[in-house]
Amino acid sequence: MSTPVEVVALHVSPVHAYEGRPADGPRPDPEPVARDHVVVRAGLGLVGDRYFNHPAHRNAAVTVFAVEALDDLGTDLDPLLVRRNIVLRGFDVNGLARHDVFTLDTGDGPVRFETHRPANPCAWMDAVLGPGAMRGLRGRGGMRCVPLDDGVLRLGPATLT
Template sequence: MSTAVEVVALHVSPVHAYEGRPGDGPRPDPEPVSREHVVVRAGLGLVGDRYFNQPAHRAAAVTFFAVESLEHIADRLGLPGPPNPLVVRRNVVLRGFDVDRLARHDVFTLDSGDGPVRFEAHRAANPCGWMDAVIAPGAFKALRGRGGRRCVPLDDGLLRLGPATLTT
């Protein structure tokens, strides 16, 4: 089944920004967070990301997130609008597909104009306590079950911001 989606954010970072105690605040990224495109390598992840080619993270190298989850917590917490999608630090943020409904080992394809790239879904990308510090108190609880999905790329390819097609 093919679904028209939008890639609303792409995030690649060589370091963790949310380490230590949330009260101390996140570390700044050493380079810009927002990307126009990312390079995907089969079995390895996103080029330049902290999880790229890390054996302990091969089945979780790329994280997907639905921007609708941020709209949900904005409504639930009474925020003036949804938070910046990059604040959740997920690699690929989509509009138009509930990534949390993917089951372990589901294979899906995302094509943002440069050819299809297949991914295999693995475990949930559970939110952490940092969400209360970087979004608003209560965000951690509001994101439970809506934190996205950790995946492994099955193909080399390129993903871009903008309209895309997701096939399950």
């Protein structure tokens, strides 16, 4: 079954910004993280991302997140702050189970992903989104996936199957 969704944010960063103690604040990115499109490589992740072709993250190289989880926190938050790679509107990402396969097509052809594990929120969410964000995102932090196809994803309307 095909579901219309919207890709509201795409995030690629070569470095970790949220490491160490949240009280010390995030480390600045050397380049802007927002993208209007991303290049996906099967089994490797998103070109230019810190998890691309990283052996320890082979099954978790791409994180998909539902922006509705932020909407439910009750404030107008920038979806890039959660540092999830693909932020969607219109699909319950957290309803996916391990090893589910879904396809996302933003107009350049379908790209399949296999889910592997939840992306649990950490204490950094309280530091960058506001007090209570970590608790509010518990069980709603997105899913870590491995791409099964090469392709390109773009911001805007998309189809998820």
